[in-house]
Amino acid sequence: GENVEQHPSTLSVQEGDSAVIKCTYSDSASNYFPWYKQELGKRPQLIIDIRSNVGEKKDQRIAVTLNKTAKHFSLHITETQPEDSAVYFCAASPFPSSNTGKLIFGQGTTLQVKP
Amino acid sequence: EAGVTQFPSHSVIEKGQTVTLRCDPISGHDNLYWYRRVMGKEIKFLLHFVKESKQDESGMPNNRFLAERTGGTYSTLKVQPAELEDSGVYFCASSQARPPNGELFFGEGSRLTVL
Numbered sequence: 001g002e003n004v005e006q007h008p009s010t011l012s013v014q015e016g017d018s019a020v021i022k023c024t025y026s027d028s029a030s031n032y033f034p035w036y037k038q039e040l041g042k043r044p045q046l047i048i049d050i051r052s053n054v055g056e057k058k059d060q061r062i063a064v065t066l067n068k069t070a071k072h073f074s075l076h077i078t079e080t081q082p083e084d085s086a087v088y089f090c091a092a093s094p095f096p097s098s099n100t101g102k103l104i105f106g107q108g109t110t111l112q113v114k115p
Numbered sequence: 116e117a118g119v120t121q122f123p124s125h126s127v128i129e130k131g132q133t134v135t136l137r138c139d140p141i142s143g144h145d146n147l148y149w150y151r152r153v154m155g156k157e158i159k160f161l162l163h164f165v166k167e168s169k170q171d172e173s174g175m176p177n178n179r180f181l182a183e184r185t186g187g188t189y190s191t192l193k194v195q196p197a198e199l200e201d202s203g204v205y206f207c208a209s210s211q212a213r214p215p216n217g218e219l220f221f222g223e224g225s226r227l228t229v230l
Binding site: 009017025031032044045046051099102107 | 118152163170171190215219225
């Protein structure tokens with residue numbers, strides 16, 4: 001069935017360093033890849049997304065890259081700050097489920113940024 | 116504007132009991148989704164409503180789970196009778212348009228513990 005694998009499950013970095021989280025999806029027809037951030041005790045929130053017709057997208061310190069051939073997409077956070085500490089989830093919108101907006105999520109990555 | 120609200124935030128019940136979770140989507144959002152995260156695993160799709168109609172309930176685990184959205188406003192998810200493996204965080208999300216054409220907004224989740 002459709003699935004998304006996310007690695008690593010935990011990631012600890014020093015403040016100011018970069019963090020990279022990687023995801024692999026199974027459905028080659030997937031066309032939409034959002035990333036959600038869930039701070040402790042709060043709701044998951046969309047932080048960035050990318051569509052299958054784009055290879056890279058940036059928004060200030062965060063960027064997402066997509067390799068459709070390899071079915072990989074990654075989240076890059078530069079100059080990490082303590083407030084980046086959270087659980088990050090990648091997701092993919094599989095086809096034909098994409099017409100319902102259903103998302104397939106990865107297992108989550110707990111990012112800890114040490115001051 | 117109020118976000119997606121869920122009630123209760125935490126419920127502890129014994130195996131065999133019944134629990135009903137409620138979700139109030141953002142006003143005007145026709146699309147309502149239920150997801151579940153079992154300890155440390157991925158956020159898994161349960162079902163999707165458009166107004167009061169179920170569009171996709173392919174993720175519902177079994178017939179112990181019943182979701183309703185009478186009147187097309189708030190939704191309830193009932194688990195009867197609850198089993199140990201039903202423990203997890205149940206997320207509700209809503210959107211005006213289905214992703215990727217609209218952003219998915221999550222609630223803070225209802226944590227269910229079945230003893």
